[in-house]
Amino acid sequence: MNTPLSNSLRQGPDARGRFGPFGGRFVAETLMPLILEVERAYESAKTDVAFQVEWRRLLTHYVGRPSPLWLAERMTEHLRAGSAGSELGAKVYFKREELNHTGAHKINAVLGQILLAKKMGKTRIIAETGAGQHGVATATACALFNLPCTVFMGATDVARQQPNVFRMKLLGAEVESVTSGAATLKDAMNEALRHWVANVHDTYYCIGTVAGPHPYPQMVRDFQCVIGDETRDQILAAEGRLPDALVCAVGGGSSAMGLFHPFLDDAGVAMYGVEAAGRGVDTKEHAASITKGRPGVLHGNRTYLLQDRDGQIIEAHSISAGLDYPGIGPEHSWLHEQGRVNFVTATDDEALEAFQLCSKLEGIIPALESAHGLAHVIKLAPTLPKDAIVVLNLSGRGDKDIFTVAHHLGVKL
Amino acid sequence: MSRIAARFAALKKEGRGAFIPFLEAYDPDPATSLALLRGFPRAGADLIEIGVPFTDPMADGPTVQRAGQRGLKAGATLPGALAMVRDFRKEDDATPVILMGYYNPILAYGSERFCMDAAASGVDGLIIVDVPPEEADEIEPAAKANGLDLIRLVAPTTDDARLPRVLAATSGFVYYVAIAGVTGTRSATREALEANIPRIRKHTDLPIAIGFGVRTPEQAAEAARISDGAVVASALIDTLAESLDEQGRARPDTVRKVLDQVRALSEAVRKAG
Numbered sequence: 001m002n003t004p005l006s007n008s009l010r011q012g013p014d015a016r017g018r019f020g021p022f023g024g025r026f027v028a029e030t031l032m033p034l035i036l037e038v039e040r041a042y043e044s045a046k047t048d049v050a051f052q053v054e055w056r057r058l059l060t061h062y063v064g065r066p067s068p069l070w071l072a073e074r075m076t077e078h079l080r081a082g083s084a085g086s087e088l089g090a091k092v093y094f095k096r097e098e099l100n101h102t103g104a105h106k107i108n109a110v111l112g113q114i115l116l117a118k119k120m121g122k123t124r125i126i127a128e129t130g131a132g133q134h135g136v137a138t139a140t141a142c143a144l145f146n147l148p149c150t151v152f153m154g155a156t157d158v159a160r161q162q163p164n165v166f167r168m169k170l171l172g173a174e175v176e177s178v179t180s181g182a183a184t185l186k187d188a189m190n191e192a193l194r195h196w197v198a199n200v201h202d203t204y205y206c207i208g209t210v211a212g213p214h215p216y217p218q219m220v221r222d223f224q225c226v227i228g229d230e231t232r233d234q235i236l237a238a239e240g241r242l243p244d245a246l247v248c249a250v251g252g253g254s255s256a257m258g259l260f261h262p263f264l265d266d267a268g269v270a271m272y273g274v275e276a277a278g279r280g281v282d283t284k285e286h287a288a289s290i291t292k293g294r295p296g297v298l299h300g301n302r303t304y305l306l307q308d309r310d311g312q313i314i315e316a317h318s319i320s321a322g323l324d325y326p327g328i329g330p331e332h333s334w335l336h337e338q339g340r341v342n343f344v345t346a347t348d349d350e351a352l353e354a355f356q357l358c359s360k361l362e363g364i365i366p367a368l369e370s371a372h373g374l375a376h377v378i379k380l381a382p383t384l385p386k387d388a389i390v391v392l393n394l395s396g397r398g399d400k401d402i403f404t405v406a407h408h409l410g411v412k413l
Numbered sequence: 414m415s416r417i418a419a420r421f422a423a424l425k426k427e428g429r430g431a432f433i434p435f436l437e438a439y440d441p442d443p444a445t446s447l448a449l450l451r452g453f454p455r456a457g458a459d460l461i462e463i464g465v466p467f468t469d470p471m472a473d474g475p476t477v478q479r480a481g482q483r484g485l486k487a488g489a490t491l492p493g494a495l496a497m498v499r500d501f502r503k504e505d506d507a508t509p510v511i512l513m514g515y516y517n518p519i520l521a522y523g524s525e526r527f528c529m530d531a532a533a534s535g536v537d538g539l540i541i542v543d544v545p546p547e548e549a550d551e552i553e554p555a556a557k558a559n560g561l562d563l564i565r566l567v568a569p570t571t572d573d574a575r576l577p578r579v580l581a582a583t584s585g586f587v588y589y590v591a592i593a594g595v596t597g598t599r600s601a602t603r604e605a606l607e608a609n610i611p612r613i614r615k616h617t618d619l620p621i622a623i624g625f626g627v628r629t630p631e632q633a634a635e636a637a638r639i640s641d642g643a644v645v646a647s648a649l650i651d652t653l654a655e656s657l658d659e660q661g662r663a664r665p666d667t668v669r670k671v672l673d674q675v676r677a678l679s680e681a682v683r684k685a686g
Contacts, residue, residue: 016547026516026543028472030568030593033575180478186469193471198594200570296517297543298469310490311521313468 009264009340012331017214017301020337022330025213027300030197035300038204039215041120046222051115058111059226062144063101065108067227069234069391070094074361076381083382090244090381090388094364095231095259097395104367104396105255106137106208109223114141116219117204124199125149127206128192130157130185130251131322131369132164133396134208139173149173152192155183157321164400182315185251185325189299209252210329213300217329224258231391232262239389245270245380248393249372250343251287251323253332255395260341270342273332274376276318277345287316289328290336290343303330319348319404320368322396346375352408354378355398367396368404416509416537417562417585420459421620421641430637431459432682433622434675435513435646437480438463438497439489440653445663446484449653449671450501454508456672457679462540462644465494465514472542474597476647479654483661491518491527495534502535511564511585513540519552528555538562538585546582553582562586567613569593569605576616586620587613589640591627597647600626606639630681637682645678 012019017039025035045051059065072092080089097105110127117125125147129135135151142149151168155177158165168175176195181187189212196205210217210224235243246263248256250273263269278286286292289304296305298313306314306326316326335341346354354374359365366374370393377392384390398405406413414422424431434456436449453461466484470477481489491514498510512531519527519541531539539561544551546565556563562585570593571579580587589610591601606623613621623636624644636643652674656667 025545025547027545028542028568029545029566029579030472030570030590032545032547033568033570033572180475181468190469190471194474194595197472198592198598200593296520297515298517299471300543305517307517307521309521311467311518312485313517 009335009338010261012334013214013218017218019331019334022295022303022333023214023217023301025300026297026302027213028197030200034200035213037120041116042215042219045116045119051119055112055115059108063107063111064099065226066230067099068096069231069238070096071238072362075358078361079378079381080386087386088382088384089386090384090390092377092381093235093389093391094394095227095391097227097255097393098364098366098370098397102133102137102140103399104133104137105224105227105258106134107140108226108258109220109254110134110137110141110206112223113206114145114147117206118145120204122202122204123147124203125206126152126192126195126203127208128152128185128188129208130188130324131320131367132157132161132168132400133322135173135175136164136167136171138206139168139171142173143171150176152176152178152188152195154185154188155179157184160404161321161400162403185321186313186316193299209254210257210331211252211299211301211303211327217301217331220254221257221261221331224254225261227255227258227393228260228262231259235389235391242266242269243389243391244268244384245272245390247272247274247373247377247380247390248395249274249323249369250328250332251276251325251369253329255393257329257331259393264340271340272376272380273341273343274372275343275345276320276323276372277347278317278319280347281345285317287318287323287325288345289326290333291345295333298327301330303327303333304336319351319408320372322367322369323372344376346372350375352405355405364394365398366394367398368401370395415560415562415585416507417460420509421586424459429686430640430682431622431642432457432633432637432679433460433462433642433644434458434649434678435462435464435644437477437484437650438465438494439484439487440480441483441657441661441663442487443493445667447497447500448668450497451504452668452672453675454505456675457683458508458675460509460511460642462511462513462646463494463497465491465512465518467515467518470515472595474595474647476597476650480650491522495530495536498534498536509537510535511538511540512536513542516541516543524552525555528552528559528561532559532561536561538564540564540566540588542566546579549582564588566590569609573612576613580617580619583619586622586642587617588644589613589621589623590625591623592625594625596625598626600628600632603635606636610640630678633678634681634685638685643682649674
């Protein structure tokens, strides 16, 4: 018998693409027909066995999934040593998305979307990127599928993420440097949307996060749920039970949504989304949309945004280019208001410290984005009992960040 | 009858299309943009469109983006744009005024309160670029209750299956976006317009105005002849921008230069009859 799932948090979005009041399709009429076309194509792909088989094949043999779930023993011991009592200090596991081909979780959803674009008969791909991870993933998939690719990237990010810019070019993509606004992720997304409006007939826009107009938040989430689904199986195999807490950094929030979503109905699993506090949430330089923002409409969806009294969008700041965005995926906004996910923050300095600690203790150089998540694990784990289990989504590797980190540590490379 | 309906009805009697110039509120400063607004009707504007600056105008090309940035730098807000319309209404009670902008500043103001204040200020219609018919319930009830027309964009990508839905959510007039693209970039061919406007007419009795890529007097005349009106924005903003000094401030002849261009465009539309 089917039991009604009225208490499930995993049912969204509704037919209008809403998670409670959040989400929706706030785009210009020029884009609206295409958005509806993407939605129809995605709905059919969901139940298309050949599509799903091909995506899974790519995840296994091209991306290298499943990614390991690593018990970070030295990190665990280190945090226990710093805890207030001998009974404290949770076990810390890392979900190793940084081991994926291209070095981050982004490739999971990119491959799904590129397959969709091909199914729709689109012959060109565009993408926006902040840290460059989504751009690299998109350029990679486009190389594999022999599709021309243009990546929009803010000029500020082009300057601070040179290794990824070069990677994208090696992979055959064009990188369009965007100079409007603060020339970061938000502006790259504006420019990608403008370009899409002008090239709707042959172009697919491969969005990198769980934001944008419906169906993107849902579609990117569904593809990223491979992270949480694997984590569930892996932790059950390793520990025979579900974790006590999940932790992940959030910019747009695709890695967090991918980890959280499969656990949303497991009441015993606490969830922490870690927003970038930049130089501090009480300064003007942060990217903490939920902590310091309020609901508004940008980039096709209603969600928490950093904005002034008049509804103008405020530039975000984070040391991590991937978190440098004044909004967050609409489903996160809803889970925040439902009280299901706790949104906390980590500053640039805390992330830098976590970055170094992880490198030294675990031999893993994490992305600055993931270092924000780790910074919260460093606060959380010592407060939990020894038999508690915390899983961090180590969403990306830090090779791309070594120049930024060196600069902040006063080291000349 | 609303000002918009009255104006289109009068023009129909005259047997010509409407000329609809655009200005960005507070670009490059409040006094200059108010002087332009006041000068538009005498220079031949039949209706007027005022852009409300937004930090992230996703349907606008570089020209309107920069105009918005200048406006924001000069302190433009939604209340500021409404105040401009109130000033304008002190001396002009006939020329319809349409506010064009993005949804977030309206949301921040409060949709219902905004519609009430906009109507009280003398605004006749709204074009909210990022609120498609699918999200109409966000603003439609408040707009209707206050007698504001919701003018909708119809694009070349709006196919016949979708047209009735978009038009059903439209009042005042239909704004035909002539190109699949952002403002101020390319222009549509006459052939494309001559094919698309009758396609829309089959579904509606509302007047249709053409915008996006209408730059020259010839293009404006052609657009007004094929449809019921021509909107010119980027070409006027280009003239304004070129007239500014190195610091981006208006020069003494800024207003005259833009109004001269408005006059040339409107004369071409009138002659096209």
